[in-house]
Amino acid sequence: MSDAASRHQPVMLQRCVDLLAPALSHEGAVVIDGTLGMGGHSEALLTQCPDATLVGIDRDPQAIALASQRLQRFGDRFIAHHAEYDDMAGALAAAGVDKADGILLDLGVSSLQIDEADRGFSYAQDAPLDMRMNSEDSVTAADLLATADQRELTRILRVYGEERYAARIAESIIARRDTDPVERSAQLVDLVRACIPAATRTAGGNPAKRTFQALRIAVNREIEILERAVPAAVEALGTGGRIVVESYHSLEDRIVKNVLAEGSTASAPPGLPVIPDEDQPYLKLLTRGAEKAPEAEAEANPRSKPVRLRAAERTRPTPSKRHRRAA
Template identity: 65%
Template sequence: MTEELNERTPEHIGNDAASRHTPVLLQRCLDLLAPAFDVENPVLVDSTLGMGGHTEGVLQAFPHVRVIGLDRDTQALELAGRRLAPFGERFTGVHAVYDEINDVLDRLGIPGVQGVLMDLGVSSLQLDERERGFSYSADAPLDMRMDATTGQTAADVLNTYDERELARILRVYGEERFAPRIARAIVAQRATRPLARTGELVSIVRANIPAATRKTGGNPAKRTFQALRIEVNGEIEVLERALPQSIEALAVGGRIVVEAYHSLEDRAVKRALAVGATSSAPPDLPVEPATHAPFLRLVTRGAEEADEAELAHNPRSQSVRLRAAERVRPTPDHLKPRQTGRRAA
């Protein structure tokens, strides 16, 4: 997936998922996951299936692996399903948000998995489909729901949240310097008529960002659109629930690989992995109890970025930050996430 929005959207987009999506850092993801697959009948959960690019790469590279693909976007599931049909029963697509990973595995009768892959952010499909309202480059309804079957839309947020809350969302989720000005203008505009189209929002943002600032950094609306998308889909809250649940789903020796595309996501990933990779014993204890030893081992040094070759091959990898860890033992009872009945295999 990606955090970089298209400045231009093609007039006609084919239905072939492979032609519409180039997975970010695919080979690096495969290399990181490979050691975990050196067991009998390994299972990977692709928590953000999208159009199936990463899953296809896994199924091609590792003929003994089964993949469970989760996505809240029914259109993505349909496209990925067609793309992955040649792999038969080795692929199972599930309509679910990735914080539901353990419920899905329970229903499928899978006690623990060898890999979890999370490619966060907005997908190529969502950007390319104009009527979804994710892109600021074309006028469309203010929707922005990843699951178009449920939940509030961007229009609902813009037309019902108060000015202070709108400003907070734009400032925190979009890191928008001019959030108060934009929020004030949104409230003034909706007093005349409710906002309904992305073009209206782009015009408001442009009018409330100084001309000197608009000269650099691309389209000035991109931060506002990012913030609204995150709010509409509850992305940060879902991610913060999903990370510990995903780690809990891993069998010992299993690996989690996460690709994030903005600082809020990456900080959440870094915190979650650090909990497992750090001793939970009080620092003044002379001997670390075995129950407090780390249960994760970090397998990347910090957050990895795309190199020049990847950027040339896939410009949407520009903002990616990749982190990975391996489970080395079961989670101690005092650190298990709440509301989960699962245990590491």
């Protein structure tokens, strides 16, 4: 197995570090990398922020092992935490603190997962349809295709993959369950291609990529976890702490945008001469909308093209009134 550093290019690496670094310049600072992967962002943060301790969360045991090897030179400044990335409380406990000074969430699929053919994430390589980020989870993509009803499959493909031919693809999967169940990536690619009119196949790359994205999201409960993780991350930040999130499709970005917008907007009715304390914002946005990867990076690293980066700073604790409403 090749070294982790040679297998993955972290997206918008220096921009992430630059946004988080001002909150990590004091002794005892703690930063949580909620999506450790192969440790590229973590390595840069530990190198450029020498006062910080980093807790790296990942649900993939293979990623934890690779990143831990890569980051072992930082000694006890790196702490690995095997969990889903909404477990901010567990990460804080692992570091022995109540609040974090920085939190990074890079929601892209790791090269580790895409490039390992036998894990079934890629439509470019034939393999069993697994797609589990945590091999200890029980349900694979093949299991999902074998058990979900047509309505649920259609919903998954339409909502998570934004696939316009979702109903047709779901119907085809159901139709062949008894005679030729879809269990391998090449089978699924062929099925999707047959369901999509030839005139629409030429644009947008492999016609199966939206279906693969949708199944990966469903198998790993990505949207469900993200909806918990972003509010949990905001609440895990101490005053002055910063959060940076990199999203790769519109569903993810919408969730992140809404949470950060809520925290950075006064909740009082418009027109009040004085905004009550409990209605004051508790976040300050650090980016103007969502930032994209620079053109040079997008050309050098195609996986950075869809990224949308948002960042915010914690300006005060969440007012109790708004905290109760969010709960």
